[in-house]
Amino acid sequence: MWSTFCLGVAGLVVMWISNWIRRWRNPKCDGVLPPGSMGFPLIGETLRLINPSYSLDLHPFIKKRLQRYGPIFRTSIVGRPAVISADPEFNNFLFQQEGRLVELYYLDTFSKIFALEGESRTNEFGAVHKYVRSIYLNHFGAERIKGKLLPQIEEVVNKTLREWSTQASVEIKHAASVLVLDYSAKQIISYDAEKSPVSLSEMYTKIGKGFLSFPLNIPGTAYNQCLKDQKKTIAMLRDMLKERRASPETNRGDLLDQISRDMNKEKFLSEDFIVHMIFGGFFATFESISTVLALALMLLAEHPAVLEEMIIEHETILKNREDPNSSLMWDEYKSMTFTLQVISETLRLASIAPGVVRKALKDIPVKGFTIPKGWAIMMVTSTLHLSPNTFNNPLKFNPWRWKDLDSHVISKNFMPFGGGVRQCAGAEYSRAFMATFFHVLLTKYKYSLIKVGNITRDPILGFGKGIHIKFSEKS
Numbered sequence: 220m221w222s223t224f225c226l227g228v229a230g231l232v233v234m235w236i237s238n239w240i241r242r243w244r245n246p247k248c249d250g251v252l253p254p255g256s257m258g259f260p261l262i263g264e265t266l267r268l269i270n271p272s273y274s275l276d277l278h279p280f281i282k283k284r285l286q287r288y289g290p291i292f293r294t295s296i297v298g299r300p301a302v303i304s305a306d307p308e309f310n311n312f313l314f315q316q317e318g319r320l321v322e323l324y325y326l327d328t329f330s331k332i333f334a335l336e337g338e339s340r341t342n343e344f345g346a347v348h349k350y351v352r353s354i355y356l357n358h359f360g361a362e363r364i365k366g367k368l369l370p371q372i373e374e375v376v377n378k379t380l381r382e383w384s385t386q387a388s389v390e391i392k393h394a395a396s397v398l399v400l401d402y403s404a405k406q407i408i409s410y411d412a413e414k415s416p417v418s419l420s421e422m423y424t425k426i427g428k429g430f431l432s433f434p435l436n437i438p439g440t441a442y443n444q445c446l447k448d449q450k451k452t453i454a455m456l457r458d459m460l461k462e463r464r465a466s467p468e469t470n471r472g473d474l475l476d477q478i479s480r481d482m483n484k485e486k487f488l489s490e491d492f493i494v495h496m497i498f499g500g501f502f503a504t505f506e507s508i509s510t511v512l513a514l515a516l517m518l519l520a521e522h523p524a525v526l527e528e529m530i531i532e533h534e535t536i537l538k539n540r541e542d543p544n545s546s547l548m549w550d551e552y553k554s555m556t557f558t559l560q561v562i563s564e565t566l567r568l569a570s571i572a573p574g575v576v577r578k579a580l581k582d583i584p585v586k587g588f589t590i591p592k593g594w595a596i597m598m599v600t601s602t603l604h605l606s607p608n609t610f611n612n613p614l615k616f617n618p619w620r621w622k623d624l625d626s627h628v629i630s631k632n633f634m635p636f637g638g639g640v641r642q643c644a645g646a647e648y649s650r651a652f653m654a655t656f657f658h659v660l661l662t663k664y665k666y667s668l669i670k671v672g673n674i675t676r677d678p679i680l681g682f683g684k685g686i687h688i689k690f691s692e693k694s
C-alpha cells in the first residue's frame with residue numbers, strides 16, 4: 220500500500236517536471252517564435268554565452284546561431300527568455316520604438332544592481348530619460364568639453380603619465396579605468412580619490428567582477444559580493460546627497476549639486492533615484508573608455524606605421540601652436556583627423572559589449588515571427604562592425620579605411636555608442652578623453668608592451684592577465 224502511494228507520488232513529480240520542461244522548451248506565444256533553443260531549464264544558454272572566446276571576432280555563441288538560424292533567433296539567458304537580433308533593419312526600427320514597443324532593460328541581474336525596476340527606476344522613458352540624458356550632456360557634452368574639460372583632462376593625463384613612467388610596468392586596462400573613473404567622478408560628485416573614505420575604483424573593480432557572474436545571491440559568490448559593494452557605494456552617495464541638501468549654499472558646480480537643486484522642481488528625483496542614477500554613471504565610465512584605450516595601445520604597438528602617423532599628427536599640432544605652453548584647444552582636438560580614425564577603428568574592433576538590451580512592452584511581429592511581450596531583446600550591433608560588405612578584411616586593424624567611408628555608410632553601419640534616443644551621452648567625452656590621452660602620450664612619452672594577456676570575449680571584451688606596459692619619457 221505504502222509503496223504504491225510512493226510510486227504514485229513519484230509518478231506525479233516526474234509528470235510535473237516533464238511538463239514543466241516541455242513548457243520551458245516551448246514557451247507560450249500568440250504566433251510563431253523565432254527559431255532557436257531555450258537551452259536547459261533555469262540557466263537557459265547562459266553558460267554558452269559567458270564561455271570565453273579568444274579573438275576580436277564575434278562571440279561564437281552568436282556567430283554559430285546566426286549561421287544556423289539566421290539574423291533573429293530565440294534563446295534564454297539567466298532564466299529570462301530572449302530574442303537576439305542581428306538584423307540591421309529591425310534593430311534600427313527598435314531604436315526608434317523606445318517607450319512604445321520596447322524599454323531599456325538589462326536582465327534581472329543588472330536590473331537589481333542598477334535599479335531598473337520599482338518606483339525609483341532609472342530607465343523610465345519620457346521626462347525621466349530626458350532629464351537623465353540632459354544632465355549627463357550638461358556635464359560631459361561637447362560644450363562642457365570645449366569650455367572646461369579639455370585642459371583639465373590634459374592636466375590629469377600629464378600627471379598620471381608622469382607617475383606611470385616611474386613604474387616598471389603598468390597594467391593599462393585597470394590603470395586607465397582608475398584614471399577615467401577618478402576624473403569623471405570629480406565632475407559628478409567632486410570626488411577626490413586621495414581624501415575619500417571609500418575608494419570608488421576598488422569598489423567598481425569588485426563590482427565589475429560580480430555583475431557578469433551567475434546571479435546566485437549566497438555568501439561567498441561573486442554576485443553576493445557585488446551586491447554588498449553596490450550597497451556600500453550607494454550608502455556613500457546617499458550620505459553625500461544628504462549633506463548637499465543640508466547645505467545648498469555651497470556650490471561645487473558638479474552634477475550632484477545640480478541634481479540636488481533640481482529635487483525641488485522634479486517630482487521623480489527621489490533620493491533613491493539619484494543615488495542609483497549616479498551609481499550607473501560611474502559604471503559607464505569605469506569599464507568603457509579604458510577597454511578601448513587598452514586595445515588601442517596594444518594594436519598601435521603591433522602596427523608601427525599607424526603609430527608613426529599619429530606621432531606626426533600630434534607633433535604638427537605642437538609646431539603650429541603660437542604659444543608652445545598653451546593647453547590643448549578644442550580646434551586642435553577636432554583637427555586630429557587620423558587619431559579620431561584610429562579611435563573609430565579601435566571602437567569598431569572592440570565592440571566592447573555585444574549589443575544593447577531591451578524588453579518587449581507588447582507582442583512584436585517581425586518577419587513572420589512574434590516576439591512575446593515581456594521577453595528580452597538583445598540588439599547585436601557588433602555584426603555590423605565586422606561585416607565584410609562595409610569593412611573590407613574586417614578583422615584587420617586599418618585606420619586608413621575610414622578615409623574612404625562616407626558619412627551615410629558610417630551612420631548606418633557603425634554603432635559603438637548605440638542608436639536612437641538612447642545613444643551614448645558620453646560619446647564625445649570618450650573620444651575627447653582618448654584623443655587627449657594620445658596627445659600627451661605621443662608628444663612626451665614612448666611605450667613598449669611588456670606582457671600581453673589573451674584577448675577574451677565572455678561576451679564582454681577583456682584581456683586575460685592584462686596588458687602590461689612600460690612608459691618612459693622621450694629623451
Ligand code: HEM
Nearest residue numbers: 352355359503504507508575635636637641643644645649
Ligand atoms: C568607449 C566608451 C563608451 C561606449 C562604447 C559606450 C557605449 C554606450 C552604449 C552602447 C549606450 C546605449 C545603451 C543602450 O541603448 O541601452 C550608452 C548609453 C549611455 N552612456 Fe555610454 N559608452 C561609453 C562611455 C560612456 C561614458 C564615459 C559615459 C559618462 C560620462 C557614458 C554615459 C552614457 C549614458 C548616460 C548613456 C544613456 C544615454 C541615454 O539613455 O540617453 N558612456 N553608452
